[in-house]
Amino acid sequence: MSNVLSANLGYPRIGEKREWKKALEQFWAGKISKETFLDTVKTLRLSYLKKQKDIGVDLIPVGDFSLYDHVLDTAVLFGLIPDRFKSDEKEVSLETYFSIARGNKDAEASEMTKWFNTNYHYIVPEITNETKPYLTRNRLLDLFNEAKTELGIVTKPVIVGPITLLKLSKGYDDDHFATLLDALLPLYAQVLGELQAAGAEWVQIDEPILVREQSEEDLAAFNRAYKFIKESVPELKLLLQTYFEAIDDYKEVVQLPVDGVGLDFIYGKEANLAAIKAYGFPEDKVLAAGVVDGRNIWKTDLSATLAELQTLLSADEDHGKLWVTPSSSLLHVPVTVANETDLDSILLNALSFADEKLNEVVTLAKGLSEGEAAIADAVQKSSADLQALQQSAHRNNQAVQKEIDQLGDELPTRPGSYKLRQQVQADAFNLPPLPTTTIGSFPQTKEVRQARRNWRKGEWSDAKYEQFINDETAKWIQIQEDLGIDVLVHGEFERNDMVEYFGEKLAGFAFTRFGWVQSYGSRCVKPPLIFGDVSWIAPMTVKESAYAQSLTKKPVKGMLTGPVTIYNWSFVRDDISQAEVFNQIALALKKEVHALEEADIRMIQVDEPALREGLPLKEAKKAGYLHDSVYSFRLATTFVNNDTQIHTHMCYSEFDEIIDTIDALDTDVISIEAARSHGEIIATFEDFDYKKGIGLGVYDIHSPRIPSVEEMKSYAERALKVLDPKVVWINPDCGLKTRRPEETIPALKNMVEAAYEVREEL
Numbered sequence: 001m002s003n004v005l006s007a008n009l010g011y012p013r014i015g016e017k018r019e020w021k022k023a024l025e026q027f028w029a030g031k032i033s034k035e036t037f038l039d040t041v042k043t044l045r046l047s048y049l050k051k052q053k054d055i056g057v058d059l060i061p062v063g064d065f066s067l068y069d070h071v072l073d074t075a076v077l078f079g080l081i082p083d084r085f086k087s088d089e090k091e092v093s094l095e096t097y098f099s100i101a102r103g104n105k106d107a108e109a110s111e112m113t114k115w116f117n118t119n120y121h122y123i124v125p126e127i128t129n130e131t132k133p134y135l136t137r138n139r140l141l142d143l144f145n146e147a148k149t150e151l152g153i154v155t156k157p158v159i160v161g162p163i164t165l166l167k168l169s170k171g172y173d174d175d176h177f178a179t180l181l182d183a184l185l186p187l188y189a190q191v192l193g194e195l196q197a198a199g200a201e202w203v204q205i206d207e208p209i210l211v212r213e214q215s216e217e218d219l220a221a222f223n224r225a226y227k228f229i230k231e232s233v234p235e236l237k238l239l240l241q242t243y244f245e246a247i248d249d250y251k252e253v254v255q256l257p258v259d260g261v262g263l264d265f266i267y268g269k270e271a272n273l274a275a276i277k278a279y280g281f282p283e284d285k286v287l288a289a290g291v292v293d294g295r296n297i298w299k300t301d302l303s304a305t306l307a308e309l310q311t312l313l314s315a316d317e318d319h320g321k322l323w324v325t326p327s328s329s330l331l332h333v334p335v336t337v338a339n340e341t342d343l344d345s346i347l348l349n350a351l352s353f354a355d356e357k358l359n360e361v362v363t364l365a366k367g368l369s370e371g372e373a374a375i376a377d378a379v380q381k382s383s384a385d386l387q388a389l390q391q392s393a394h395r396n397n398q399a400v401q402k403e404i405d406q407l408g409d410e411l412p413t414r415p416g417s418y419k420l421r422q423q424v425q426a427d428a429f430n431l432p433p434l435p436t437t438t439i440g441s442f443p444q445t446k447e448v449r450q451a452r453r454n455w456r457k458g459e460w461s462d463a464k465y466e467q468f469i470n471d472e473t474a475k476w477i478q479i480q481e482d483l484g485i486d487v488l489v490h491g492e493f494e495r496n497d498m499v500e501y502f503g504e505k506l507a508g509f510a511f512t513r514f515g516w517v518q519s520y521g522s523r524c525v526k527p528p529l530i531f532g533d534v535s536w537i538a539p540m541t542v543k544e545s546a547y548a549q550s551l552t553k554k555p556v557k558g559m560l561t562g563p564v565t566i567y568n569w570s571f572v573r574d575d576i577s578q579a580e581v582f583n584q585i586a587l588a589l590k591k592e593v594h595a596l597e598e599a600d601i602r603m604i605q606v607d608e609p610a611l612r613e614g615l616p617l618k619e620a621k622k623a624g625y626l627h628d629s630v631y632s633f634r635l636a637t638t639f640v641n642n643d644t645q646i647h648t649h650m651c652y653s654e655f656d657e658i659i660d661t662i663d664a665l666d667t668d669v670i671s672i673e674a675a676r677s678h679g680e681i682i683a684t685f686e687d688f689d690y691k692k693g694i695g696l697g698v699y700d701i702h703s704p705r706i707p708s709v710e711e712m713k714s715y716a717e718r719a720l721k722v723l724d725p726k727v728v729w730i731n732p733d734c735g736l737k738t739r740r741p742e743e744t745i746p747a748l749k750n751m752v753e754a755a756y757e758v759r760e761e762l
């Protein structure tokens with residue numbers, strides 16, 4: 001029988017109880033010394049390796065652990081350090097490293113952006129045409145040696161590959177790509193050569209860029225790069241690893257001079273399998289099969305997965321060069337279910353986080369090596385657990401399923417056209433031109449957060465907490481009145497988080513205690529689990545909105561989070577389609593919108609800040625996602641009367657690919673983040689000839705800086721050059737919950753003043 005190995009591609013950094021995060025933040029705050037910090041993270045790092053060894057993983061990665069971000073680690077390894085952080089130090093100090101990530105008093109941090117279609121953010125390396133890469137300290141060698149001497153483990157070092165690294169960097173011109181690559185390759189060769197000399201057998205080179213379409217030139221660059229590397233370190237085995245989708249250029253990629261190729265059989269399953277079927281897989285290479293979902297939290301159906309793996313193995317029987325792996329690094333899932341004590345047992349038994357996933361990987365490899373009988377108990381248990389959840393009442397809500405079945409194909413539509421609504425709403429609300437408003441939240445001060453903690457711990461009664469929230473709301477309604485804002489908000493003081501708040505009040509959601517994942521740096525998020533049919537139980541926001549409205553004659557906007565954002569910021573069941581989950585959430589929100597309308601809330605904002613980030617990586621899948629997003633948003637919002645004004649809000653600035661979608665949402669008003677890239681955004685809306693209500697953010701709420709009247713006026717004036725004054729609103733970029741009142745009030749005062757002055761010029 002063949003010997004199938006298990007391999008991990010990357011392990012979460014944060015620790016079971018976020019020990020890593022705590023160590024980082026204590027170090028940054030100067031509460032622990034550098035020595036204590038380095039000791040703490042070393043202990044953590046070794047404990048993760050030990051854990052993987054105990055689980056039985058054959059090939060354990062090093063270099064996946066990071067003190068901030070693995071892309072930054074790779075940039076620093078090759079001396080790709082922005083000029084403003086350069087000093088004469090040969091090795092990059094910890095201080096410099098963190099300054100690049102977080103900024104310091106003299107220099108702005110490097111930009112960060114999303115790692116493909118995940119919620120993980122990497123630090124964007126800055127490279128200019130003149131950059132001369134050089135080797136700093138070979139940290140991979142340090143990590144390899146550490147694991148070998150301290151634990152006796154011969155690990156598999158992981159590094160971001162040269163093409164992905166360059167493609168994700170910014171600041172150089174395309175025609176310098178080849179020169180930069182030529183400068184990097186000998187450095188890769190040196191790093192890998194030192195690993196080989198130290199006893200490494202395999203290295204994993206991550207080239208996730210391969211899931212994007214590659215041009216002829218790109219493929220030539222891949223050929224050149226890997227030929228160079230292979231020739232430099234002929235003894236070292238190279239695993240070229242991809243993830244998050246299928247690779248487009250299968251034929252070319254599997255011919256590269258490497259010893260193994262890692263493919264994602266979860267998120268790129270169909271296309272990767274089809275390519276293998278059509279072209280075969282080279283006999284002399286290892287196929288690392290990513291069959292355990294590295295991005296979601298459900299148990300693997302071992303029986304079905306084993307059957308799939310067997311088809312891969314049979315194509316490969318004589319040489320047995322198959323590895324079982326997660327579909328990607330496990331960075332994107334929480335550490336372990338072992339500490340979850342509060343979950344419904346049917347749900348708990350169906351969950352699998354990083355540690356449990358590695359167990360599945362090991363089990364599957366064993367099943368392939370020793371035969372299915374060797375893992376019969378595990379196979380049986382995984383089927384039973386998944387079936388129990390599937391058959392539970394949570395996933396069999398007849399009322400929800402009936403509503404879903406009744407949905408037609410046609411897009412839900414408002415009774416009146418935008419033109420008609422615009423007229424009706426102008427009469428109903430009688431707003432001044434360029435109305436001012438805010439995005440929803442006001443400062444979540446220490447007092448607000450303390451009040452919520454007191455209430456959650458049971459130290460405050462419901463009545464006391466509610467009174468506190470009401471008082472805070474009343475205070476801010478008064479502030480908004482005094483400032484002269486035209487359309488008010490209640491301030492969202494009752495909300496901890498814009499998704500969790502709704503998840504806690506809808507059926508079908510659950511919350512873990514320790515289900516954290518890294519978002520960027522030390523920042524972690526704990527996404528809700530959408531595990532059952534979603535349904536509306538009772539009004540979620542009406543009390544707060546109605547109370548706020550009772551205090552003022554000005555309109556108060558109701559405030560909801562949209563279906564796509566709720567989906568994108570959760571871990572979601574994978575037994576039904578994305579569209580179906582969108583629509584279940586939308587049907588629940590529709591009931592909330594209805595309840596708000598009944599309570600005479602006449603403007604309702606449904607936020608979709610995460611719509612853009614869910615856009616699939618593959619061109620061919622984009623249209624379907626966008627259609628389903630529009631459908632669900634309209635399901636929740638278009639049934640309202642013509643004189644109910646629907647708003648939405650989005651906070652990012654890449655609109656070019658989704659401007660049609662934004663228009664198709666058919667909202668009466670959209671507010672978007674724009675202060676940092678005003679010109680570009682205006683151009684997008686101008687080219688599209690956007691005709692509906694639109695508020696381009698004039699106040700960058702991410703900075704504590706208070707923008708002047710002049711500055712905000714100039715943004716508004718620029719917008720008016722291309723947009724009809726009848727549709728323009730004046731608002732900040734996003735909610736103000738992270739700002740302090742001392743920043744918020746003067747900034748809004750300037751914003752209102754700017755609106756007055758621009759109105760005068762109309």
Ligand code: GLN
Pocket residue numbers: 439440441492498559607609649650651734735736737
């Ligand atoms: N209404 C939300 C708020 O103001 C919107 C937040 C967001 O766009 N991320 O906080």
Ligand code: ZN
Pocket residue numbers: 439609649650651673733734735
């Ligand atoms: Zn926002």
